[in-house]
Amino acid sequence: MNYTFSDRMKSLKPSAIREMFKYAADPSVVSLSAGNPAPDAFAAKQIGEICAKIFAERPIEALQYSVTEGYPKLREYVKGYMKQNHNIGRDFDDVLITSGAQQIMELSTKVLCNEGDVIICEDPSFIGSLNSFRSLGAKLCGVPMDPDGMNMEKIEEALKSNDNVRFIYTIPNFQNPTGITMSLEKRKKLYELAKQYEVLVIEDNPYGDLRYKGENIPNIKSFDEDGLVIYSGSFSKVIAPGLRVGYCVAPDEIMRKMVVAKQGEDVHTNILSQLICYEFLTQYDFNENLSMLRELYSKKSQLMIDLLEEHVVPHGITYQPIDGGLFVWCTLPEHINMSDFCTSAVKDYKVAIVPGSTFLCDESATSHCFRINFSTPSDENLRIGIERLGKFAEYYFNK
Amino acid sequence: MNYTFSDRMKSLKPSAIREMFKYAADPSVVSLSAGNPAPDAFAAKQIGEICAKIFAERPIEALQYSVTEGYPKLREYVKGYMKQNHNIGRDFDDVLITSGAQQIMELSTKVLCNEGDVIICEDPSFIGSLNSFRSLGAKLCGVPMDPDGMNMEKIEEALKSNDNVRFIYTIPNFQNPTGITMSLEKRKKLYELAKQYEVLVIEDNPYGDLRYKGENIPNIKSFDEDGLVIYSGSFSKVIAPGLRVGYCVAPDEIMRKMVVAKQGEDVHTNILSQLICYEFLTQYDFNENLSMLRELYSKKSQLMIDLLEEHVVPHGITYQPIDGGLFVWCTLPEHINMSDFCTSAVKDYKVAIVPGSTFLCDESATSHCFRINFSTPSDENLRIGIERLGKFAEYYFNK
Numbered sequence: 155m156n157y158t159f160s161d162r163m164k165s166l167k168p169s170a171i172r173e174m175f176k177y178a179a180d181p182s183v184v185s186l187s188a189g190n191p192a193p194d195a196f197a198a199k200q201i202g203e204i205c206a207k208i209f210a211e212r213p214i215e216a217l218q219y220s221v222t223e224g225y226p227k228l229r230e231y232v233k234g235y236m237k238q239n240h241n242i243g244r245d246f247d248d249v250l251i252t253s254g255a256q257q258i259m260e261l262s263t264k265v266l267c268n269e270g271d272v273i274i275c276e277d278p279s280f281i282g283s284l285n286s287f288r289s290l291g292a293k294l295c296g297v298p299m300d301p302d303g304m305n306m307e308k309i310e311e312a313l314k315s316n317d318n319v320r321f322i323y324t325i326p327n328f329q330n331p332t333g334i335t336m337s338l339e340k341r342k343k344l345y346e347l348a349k350q351y352e353v354l355v356i357e358d359n360p361y362g363d364l365r366y367k368g369e370n371i372p373n374i375k376s377f378d379e380d381g382l383v384i385y386s387g388s389f390s391k392v393i394a395p396g397l398r399v400g401y402c403v404a405p406d407e408i409m410r411k412m413v414v415a416k417q418g419e420d421v422h423t424n425i426l427s428q429l430i431c432y433e434f435l436t437q438y439d440f441n442e443n444l445s446m447l448r449e450l451y452s453k454k455s456q457l458m459i460d461l462l463e464e465h466v467v468p469h470g471i472t473y474q475p476i477d478g479g480l481f482v483w484c485t486l487p488e489h490i491n492m493s494d495f496c497t498s499a500v501k502d503y504k505v506a507i508v509p510g511s512t513f514l515c516d517e518s519a520t521s522h523c524f525r526i527n528f529s530t531p532s533d534e535n536l537r538i539g540i541e542r543l544g545k546f547a548e549y550y551f552n553k
Numbered sequence: 554m555n556y557t558f559s560d561r562m563k564s565l566k567p568s569a570i571r572e573m574f575k576y577a578a579d580p581s582v583v584s585l586s587a588g589n590p591a592p593d594a595f596a597a598k599q600i601g602e603i604c605a606k607i608f609a610e611r612p613i614e615a616l617q618y619s620v621t622e623g624y625p626k627l628r629e630y631v632k633g634y635m636k637q638n639h640n641i642g643r644d645f646d647d648v649l650i651t652s653g654a655q656q657i658m659e660l661s662t663k664v665l666c667n668e669g670d671v672i673i674c675e676d677p678s679f680i681g682s683l684n685s686f687r688s689l690g691a692k693l694c695g696v697p698m699d700p701d702g703m704n705m706e707k708i709e710e711a712l713k714s715n716d717n718v719r720f721i722y723t724i725p726n727f728q729n730p731t732g733i734t735m736s737l738e739k740r741k742k743l744y745e746l747a748k749q750y751e752v753l754v755i756e757d758n759p760y761g762d763l764r765y766k767g768e769n770i771p772n773i774k775s776f777d778e779d780g781l782v783i784y785s786g787s788f789s790k791v792i793a794p795g796l797r798v799g800y801c802v803a804p805d806e807i808m809r810k811m812v813v814a815k816q817g818e819d820v821h822t823n824i825l826s827q828l829i830c831y832e833f834l835t836q837y838d839f840n841e842n843l844s845m846l847r848e849l850y851s852k853k854s855q856l857m858i859d860l861l862e863e864h865v866v867p868h869g870i871t872y873q874p875i876d877g878g879l880f881v882w883c884t885l886p887e888h889i890n891m892s893d894f895c896t897s898a899v900k901d902y903k904v905a906i907v908p909g910s911t912f913l914c915d916e917s918a919t920s921h922c923f924r925i926n927f928s929t930p931s932d933e934n935l936r937i938g939i940e941r942l943g944k945f946a947e948y949y950f951n952k
Contacts, residue, residue, distance in 0.1 A: 155751065155780050157806050163664045166813050188618070196616045202608030209601030217595045217793035219587070253652055253797075253819040260818050264688060265562045269668060286817035289663060352554065381554050394616035396824040398652075407556050414565050418685035419659050420652040424823040425795040 162269065162291040167517070180504075184539035186526040187506040189330070189480055192454065195447055195529070196394050197434065204433040208426065216426040222413050224251025224401070225428035231435055232387070232401050241376040242385055248406035250413060253423045255360055255388035255400035257416070259286040259323075262356055262384055262402075265411040267292045267320045274312050274322040274353075276304055278513030278521070280330045283323060283358065295319070296515030299329070301474075303336025306343050313351040321354040321384075322347075326374060328361040328479025331513045331525040335477055341374045348382045354408075360388040363444050365478035366452035381405035389431050391480070392444060397427035451480065451529055457536055458482060458528035465544030469551055480529040483510075486522045487551070495550060496524055503546035505539045561668065561690040566916070579903075583938035585925040586905040588729070588879055591853065594846055594928070595793050596833065603832040607825065615825040621812050623650025623800070624827035630834055631786070631800050640775040641784055647805035649812060652822045654759055654787035654799035656815070658685040658722075661755055661783055661801075664810040666691045666719045673711050673721040673752075675703050677912030677920070679729045682722060682757065694718070695914030698728070700873075702735025705742050712750040720753040720783075721746075725773060727760040727878025730912045730924040734876055740773045747781045753807075759787040762843050764877035765851035780804035788830050790879070791843060796826035850879070850928055856935055857881060857927040864943030868950055879928040882909075885921045886950070894949060895923055902945035904938045 208216050223229065229249045236242040236249075243249075252258050259282070267273065269291030275284060277296025287294060295316060297308040304324060313319055322344065326336040336344070348355045357374045375385035384404040389397060404412070416422070434440065455476065462473055462482070474483040484507075486492055496509040510523030531539055607615050622628065628648045635641040635648075642648075651657050658681070666672065668690030674683060676695025686693060694715060696707045703723060712718055721743065725735040735743070747754045756773045774784035783803040788796060803811070815821070833839065854875060861872055861881070873882040883906075885891055895908040909922030930938055 155804075157665075157780075157804070159664055159810055160667050160670075162667070163810055163814065166817075190618050193613045193617070196613060198608065198612035198616060201616065202605070202612060205604045205608060206601070209597065209604060213597035213601060214592045214595060215795075217597060217600065217795045218592070219589050219789075219794045253823075256820050257818060265558055266556075268559050268561070269690075271559075282817060282820065285813070289814050289817045291668075381556075390618075395618045395820075396614075396616045398819055398821070398823045405554075405556070411558055411562055414684070415562065415688050418565075418681060418688045419656060419818065420797055421655050421681065421794075422797070424652075424797045424826055426825065427823055 162289060166285055166288050183500060183504045183506055184531060184535050184542060185506040186531060186539050186543070187508045188530045189527050190530040191391055191395060192450060192529050194450060197438070197443055200434065200438050201394065201430055204430050204437070207433070208429050216429055218425070220422045220425040222417050222422045224249070224423060225425060225432060228428050228432040231432060233403075235435070236387070236403055240373055242373060243403050244379065246381050246405050247403050248409040250402050250404065250409050250416070251423050251428060252400040252402060252416070253420055254390060254395070254398040255358065255386045256282055256286065257419070258384070258386040258400055258402045259283045259356070259358070260290070261412040261415050261419075262321070263287050263290045263292055264415045265408065266354065270318070272316045272319045274309060274319055275515050276324055276329060277515045278331055278510060278523070279323065279515070280325060280358070281512050284515065287323070294515040299332050299334050301334060303334060303340045304344070306340060306347070309344070309347055313347060313353065319351070319353050321356050323356045323358065324374070325358045325360070326371070327359055328364065328476060330361070330479070331481055331508070331510070332483040333474050333476035333479055333481055335371065338371050341371065342377065345374055345377045345382065349380055355383045356386060357383055358386045360391050361479040363392050364448060364451055364480065366448060366455055367477040375403060384408065392447060393431055393434055397424070397430060399423060399427050399431050454528045454533065454536065457533060458526070458540065461537060461540035465540050466547060469544060469547040471547055480527055482526050482528065484524050484526060486524070488522060490522065490551065492522050492524065498550065499543065499546050503542045505542040505546065507543070561688055565684055565687050582899060582903045582905055583930060583934050583941060584905040585930060585938050585942075586907045587929045588926050589929040590790055590794060591849060591928050593849060596837070596842055599833065599837050600793065600829055603829050603836070606832070607828050615828055617824070619821045619824040619827075621816050621821045623648070623822060624824060624831060627827050627831040630831060632802075634834070635786070635802055639772055641772060642802050643778065645780050645804050646802050647808045649801050649803065649808050649815070650822050650827060651799040651801060651815070652819055653789060653794070653797040654757065654785045655681055655685065656818070657783070657785040657799055657801045658682045658755070658757070659689070660811040660814050660818070661720070662686050662689045662691055663814045664807065665753065669717070671715045671718045673708060673718055674914055675723055675728060676914045677730055677909060677922070678722065678914070679724060679757070680911050683912075683914065686722070693914040698731050698733050700733060702733060702739045703743070705739060705746070708743070708746055712746060712752065718750070718752050720755050722755045722757065723773070724757045724759070725770070726758055727763065727875060729760070729878070730880055730907070730909070731882040732873050732875035732878055732880055734770065737770050740770065741776065744773055744776045744781065748779055754782045755785060756782055757785045759790050760878040762791050763847060763850055763879065765847060765854055766876040774802060783807065791846060792830055792833055796823070796829060798822060798826050798830050853927045853932065853935065856932060857925070857939065860936060860939035864939050865946060868943065868946040870946060879926055881925050881927065883923050883925060885923070887921060889921065889950065891921050891923065897949065898942065898945050902941045904941040904945065906942070
């Protein structure tokens with residue numbers, strides 16, 4: 155039979171990152187392309203203890219159907235934690251536990267956007283979110299990134315020239331893929347623009363706790379007295395991604411619609427994982443765990459920067475400095491064909507990097523950039539990978 | 554701010570079953586409204602052992618990101634098991650692991666249907682699937698149920714009168730909510746209709762292993778030499794629903810599109826749960842577990858039937874006999890207002906049943922039916938619940 159697929163899926167390609175993930179199976183390839191936490195980052199022993207305790211004390215709760223909104227104690231804990239630590243959440247807000255933060259993007263789009271409605275996105279941005287928006291027929295309007303975050307003039311232009319913008323999507327902290335952090339001034343400006351033009355903001359903050367330098371900047375959601383911001387949080391980078399547990403703090407009217415949509419997607423988030431997160435947050439020292447993670451990744455990020463300076467920068471590749479997160483965004487000299495460069499790197503020099511075009515709102519546009527990651531590879535593989543990248547650049551630029 | 558929601562969500566109400574689930578929190582209500590496995594049905598001890606082993610031997614695998622398609626060993630196992638036991642799967646098919654079977658409905662619709670495309674459904678049918686279809690803007694065309702399954706003449710009429718039917722959705726075994734099983738003859742006819750009209754079939758089979766009487770009937774997918782059937786399986790009723798692990802066997806071209814859509818929904822299914830299912834299927838006696846479940850539910854279903862005959866049938870309520878599954882479908886005398894009956898039952902007599910209209914393709918249509926479940930309540934609560942229902946019917950019909 156000849157299959158016909160929906161229009162919304164026709165333009166959608168598999169995520170290049172998830173596809174690249176498959177290269178990791180080839181043991182001779184050093185992958186700088188994933189965004190996985192370091193294996194050392196997992197509190198595996200504690201999580202094993204928690205599991206044992208759950209199965210000893212309340213196995214049925216961990217195995218039975220549960221409510222779509224999420225494990226009530228976890229929701230309450232997140233509500234209190236976000237209010238106390240980040241001034242996030244007002245009386246009109248509520249918390250929804252999701253199957254990873256990825257699901258927040260999908261649910262938000264499903265409940266807020268008709269096909270053809272516009273979402274203003276950072277350009278480049280996280281491919282997973284962009285594909286989620288695309289998969290529901292939303293139209294992406296990309297806004298370029300300045301070193302202090304989205305270009306505000308371009309946002310306003312986009313708001314003026316499109317009458318069906320439903321929300322602005324931003325990763326304000328250590329953005330994926332650029333590593334850029336939005337300044338406080340721009341966060342305030344973005345909120346004012348949302349208010350003025352009556353559009354919502356999705357603030358996606360998977361990396362906020364992974365700051366290695368400088369001071370925390372208040373989240374956009376902390377200004378939200380008007381019910382304009384859907385805040386998206388995740389335990390993937392601070393507990394474990396395999397658990398697939400995210401949470402959003404959103405106006406309850408929106409959250410209730412998301413619950414209805416979630417019933418039709420996966421009924422509820424894996425309850426064992428929710429219990430694990432709750433126990434980990436309340437019975438262990440979560441802040442100590444965050445300190446451990448920051449120390450681990452701070453070292454790895456510095457190692458990558460040092461290696462880039464030594465092996466890669468001399469060949470004319472530049473990079474965006476970072477204060478946190480898991481990625482470094484590199485730019486090739488203008489005359490280099492980025493796509494061919496990335497493909498040849500993995501094929502000929504066995505080092506996998508992610509082509510910058512992957513992250514563009516218009517994937518057919520030109521990019522001279524690529525993304526590399528320092529959290530997943532061992533220090534030894536970081537060294538080998540960046541050395542290979544340097545040698546490959548030398549060969550490629552002079553061939 | 555006044556929120557505007559997408560057109561596709563406007564018509565969608567929260568699942569009455571999930572909403573009813575909340576009544577279960579009131580300890581004075583006996584709930585016959587859920588569809589949860591019995592607490593005795595969980596191999597809790599074994600799953601606890603499996604968890605301990607996973608955290609002792611390979612914790613990182615259980616906590617790290619994994620591939621969207623699903624844990625490779627589980628996919629391979631399911632492929633072999635379904636081929637060997639059910640003659641399901643051809644060279645053109647592949648297996649996708651999903652976050653519960655619910656996600657299969659959502660992904661299938663997302664990749665196959667444009668908004669306004671038609672899905673032919675059993676009427677009544679499982680609300681979770683219907684809402685999933687609705688949430689993506691599909692149009693439902695309901696086909697009435699005969700005692701041996703969907704009315705084939707009405708399917709053909711629907712296929713003739715709609716030029717944009719994308720698939721036929723059926724639960725052939727112990728259908729939710731009616732308990733009806735489709736005859737072999739109708740399964741073959743349904744497949745022939747799908748072939749003739751070039752539409753797909755989604756065969757949803759969560760209860761197939763829970764047969765208490767009679768012989769198994771081959772699945773529609775077992776006839777599929779043409780790549781027309783998406784088979785949906787679930788571990789929710791035979792291992793544990795809290796794990797949220799389902800699987801589909803579908804033509805690989807469709808499956809690959811579903812993978813792309815799944816990347817944008819939840820990246821991958823909880824990997825710890827996938828490991829648990831794999832270990833349970835391969836290291837324990839899964840068939841023995843199925844025998845235990847059949848014995849357990851066979852007894853409970855017989856208890857419910859006996860109680861219905863004693864307390865409810867004498868008042869003029871009839872029920873559909875069942876050979877398996879978890880539900881019994883009851884019909885009220887024609888002059889009774891079903892909706893008011895169900896609401897009064899939970900409010901005044903503290904017994905929760907599900908209004909039949911919940912399951913209709915057109916929720917505003919009239920139903921004289923309600924659904925009750927025997928797997929979730931204890932035997933004691935089954936007795937109390939059905940006695941209350943009988944007493945309430947006596948009061949209500951004579952008031």
